[in-house]
Amino acid sequence: MKKILNIFIIVFFLQVLSLNVFAGSDGTVELNNKSSNIGKSSEVKDCFETVNRGVFAFNQGLDKVFFKPIAKGYRYLPKPIRSGTSNALNNLSNVVTIPNNILQGQFIDAGINVLRFSINTTLGIAGIFDVASYYGLNKLDKEDYGQTLGTWGVKEGCYFVLPVLGPTTVRDTLGSLVNFSGGDAWYNVTISNDTRYFENSDYYYSRLTAGVDFRAKNLEAFESLEKNSIDLYASVRSLYLQDRIRKIENSSEITETMNDDDWEEIDTQ
């Protein structure tokens, strides 16, 4: 029972990290997924939309009373503290990124991340200072098991919204579960195994802080989205799915890979 509770809490924090606290969607979205279906449009179904919309509203309420105020307070901390926290959390995320680099065949990236992790953990004092960038080893994109499954051709499955956890797909949820089955070294040393050095709470604090850090960095972006959307639920779903495709592609070239059929028909000049 304790383990199930742990897993629930951890899934929560992982989701908070991914796009968080907003949730929701509707109907069916068509997105061009190059990795799994070159040139074709793949459909991501929004399962249980009515329920999802209800959960989305609940999550928004929770964000309003909990995450947003904390994120606002976090913003008052001096910038060096926020940067140091962000650096340390990024450094910690390498323990999931590195195995996923290898699983996706990105061996050079894996090597760079191993070096970055080693340098920043030691010389950078637990990752607080990004010393590796100073030596020319620039930060690379994060990878997770959901992205790895996507790279292997696993489709998204249903899009759905979890209470508290926010938007996700079947594939991304399965990916998150790999973390608790030995795929996340930080989880292994804090929760799975009894070590003298770390407590369970270390893991939860790190995840919660990462969620707050992410929310604080995006306060204005979320506010603008809320203010300018006529169907916020659909906007958040679209952004979530676009973001996941972009991360799986590991490319900033999404602008070129998106399905342009609709644009081609529109001739205004």
Place this chain on the structure above:
Amino acid sequence: MTKSKILIFFLVLTFFTNSLLAKEPSKLIDEIVNEASIILSSSDPVESKIIKLNNIAETNVDIDGIGMYTLGKYRKILSENEKIKYKKLFKSYFLKSFSSRLVDYSDPKITVVSEKKINEKYTIVSTVLEETSKNPEIKIDWRIYTKNPERPLIRDLIVEGLSLARTQKEEFNSIIQNNDGDINYLFKSLEEFIIK
């Protein structure tokens, strides 16, 4: 012989004139960004800033094109009257949304990083919104419609890889789908947003 010389002369002249008139997409973005920056950092009242920002958008953004794109498959079933109504509503919606997003920034610093021509019709201009004490650095790509090189127009903004036009299209399609394909519900939602 004289006729062919005249013809060649005009062809060469046309070529050079077109080259001179063609506007580089990155230059367009540079100009827009500078113009917007001056407006936003001025001490003008908010209403005046909004009017000026909207003028920039009307001149440089393909509002009708974006409007049609965001309708997706539903644009094919609209009657002419509905199209006219939609274009009018969308323009008001777009301008309100555009100025509302920008007016919160006091002095955004955007730098053009690179320009990549995808094909004759499109060029992507990559820019960076500089880091502030509140926000991290943000990558913004501008999708520029260059079919008429003399008058390039913005068709999409891709913020950190996320397309605003695509997001809006899926939002609009969601509203129509959830109301049995009735376009009037979208009109109603747009009207509500405009008068809000």
